[in-house]
Amino acid sequence: xxxxxxxxxxxxxxxxxxxxxxxxxxxxxxxxxxxxxxKIVNDLGYGLVNVSFVNENDTNYLRITISHRDHVISTDDxxxxxxxxxxxLDKKDMITFSYLLEVESxxxxxxxxxxxxxxxKHEFVLGGKHV
Numbered sequence: 001x002x003x004x005x006x007x008x009x010x011x012x013x014x015x016x017x018x019x020x021x022x023x024x025x026x027x028x029x030x031x032x033x034x035x036x037x038x039k040i041v042n043d044l045g046y047g048l049v050n051v052s053f054v055n056e057n058d059t060n061y062l063r064i065t066i067s068h069r070d071h072v073i074s075t076d077d078x079x080x081x082x083x084x085x086x087x088x089l090d091k092k093d094m095i096t097f098s099y100l101l102e103v104e105s106x107x108x109x110x111x112x113x114x115x116x117x118x119x120x121k122h123e124f125v126l127g128g129k130h131v
Contacts, residue, residue, distance in 0.1 A: 026053035060099040073105030
C-alpha cells in the first residue's frame with residue numbers, strides 16, 4: 001500500500017487509504033503496539049506519556065505523547081521519535097487502515113509528574129489524570 005507523510009507541529013503524520021475502525025479495534029491495536037513503542041521512545045532517551053488511537057471526524061489518529069526529563073520537547077524531538085516509530089510500524093505492518101501518526105509533547109501548560117508505586121512501576125500523571 002502506498003503511503004505518504006509530512007512533518008507538522010505535532011510531529012510526523014502518515015497517510016494510508018481511509019477506512020473507519022471501531023473503538024475496540026483501535027484499543028486492541030494500542031495494547032499490542034504500546035510495549036514496542038515504549039521501548040523505542042525509551043531507547044531514544046525520552047519518556048512515553050501516552051499512546052492512544054482515536055477516530056475524530058472519520059480520521060484515525062495514532063497519538064504518541066513523549067516527555068524528556070531535562071528539557072521541553074521540541075519539534076526536532078517529535079520528528080526523531082516519529083521517524084523511528086514509523087520505521088517500526090512499516091516493518092510490523094499491523095495497521096491495515098488509514099491513520100495519521102502524531103508524536104507530540106504534553107504541552108507547556110500540562111504538568112507531568114512521574115510517580116513510582118511500591119512495586120517500582122513508573123506511571124505518569126498528566127494534569128492530575130493518570131495516563
